[in-house]
Amino acid sequence: MYIATLIARPGQLDAALVESLRNAWGGGDALWLAPDEAAEFPLAVMPANRWDVWADIQPLGVDLMVQPVEGRRKRLLIADMDSTMIQQECIDELADVAGVGARVKEITARAMNGELDFEGALIERVGLLKGLPEGMIADVLETRITLMPGGPELLATMRRDGAYAALVSGGFTAFTAAVAGQLGFDENRANTLIIEGGALTGEVGRPILGRDAKVQALTEISARLGLTPADAIAVGDGANDLGMLGLAGTGVALHAKPSVAAECDVRVNHGDLTALLFLQGYARSDFA
Numbered sequence: 001m002y003i004a005t006l007i008a009r010p011g012q013l014d015a016a017l018v019e020s021l022r023n024a025w026g027g028g029d030a031l032w033l034a035p036d037e038a039a040e041f042p043l044a045v046m047p048a049n050r051w052d053v054w055a056d057i058q059p060l061g062v063d064l065m066v067q068p069v070e071g072r073r074k075r076l077l078i079a080d081m082d083s084t085m086i087q088q089e090c091i092d093e094l095a096d097v098a099g100v101g102a103r104v105k106e107i108t109a110r111a112m113n114g115e116l117d118f119e120g121a122l123i124e125r126v127g128l129l130k131g132l133p134e135g136m137i138a139d140v141l142e143t144r145i146t147l148m149p150g151g152p153e154l155l156a157t158m159r160r161d162g163a164y165a166a167l168v169s170g171g172f173t174a175f176t177a178a179v180a181g182q183l184g185f186d187e188n189r190a191n192t193l194i195i196e197g198g199a200l201t202g203e204v205g206r207p208i209l210g211r212d213a214k215v216q217a218l219t220e221i222s223a224r225l226g227l228t229p230a231d232a233i234a235v236g237d238g239a240n241d242l243g244m245l246g247l248a249g250t251g252v253a254l255h256a257k258p259s260v261a262a263e264c265d266v267r268v269n270h271g272d273l274t275a276l277l278f279l280q281g282y283a284r285s286d287f288a
Contacts, residue, residue, distance in 0.1 A: 006040070006063070007271040017060070028043075067266070074249060077166070078248060080237060083237045084235055085179060087145075088144060088145055111240075113257045122204060129193075150272035154277055156288035159186075164221070168209070169189070176190040192205035212243065214243055215247055235273070237260065
């Protein structure tokens, strides 16, 4: 058995669209997870034209996912941070206050789209931050970093129901520690900015946490908990997230770069992080 889930911004999901698709696919009764926002219905088989339908309803601001019913409620959340759990790229914000914002943003965009080697791009960008006062990290955290909508509900609901949550980022521990603490992650992993004499040296600690390290984190954490990667839901937006998104039982490309989304079966382009709860069968009334 499969389940089809349709998700839009609040107030944007048309009941007529849900019923039309349910009838076309011969699905079971529709269940509304949130009025005018999220609905699902069961299917006996995977629709052959699901990606054609997905493309047709994207202009309507509706996300569509079809997944097996069995095992969709997950026990482990593995999340990227930049442009996933927060709305910014931390290194871009640091670069902006350092006066090299345009150059660093260009490199970031290309790296996240898979056009550049992640490790080399990170080393180059951090090098441009040499001499930035350490205190600017706290300033950026306080004045420039905002949580992605739906994140608090996602963490609170999954952890209430016994799931473990890990924040695994190609960014920096100075940011992941703060974001993890604010949202309630059980642990966080990221890269370390080298600081001497109260300023950034332009170096990043080794080994660098990139695509392979995110896969390793998923493998290690799930094994430690007595789980498998199939028990995890992972979310990210960049090319360095593709490994963990492909390995997890449910890998969600959230507002991802087109080249990244194209390689993922679950794509959220219009909803926020609460989409990860709807995907697992939670109704909005179930949210913590």
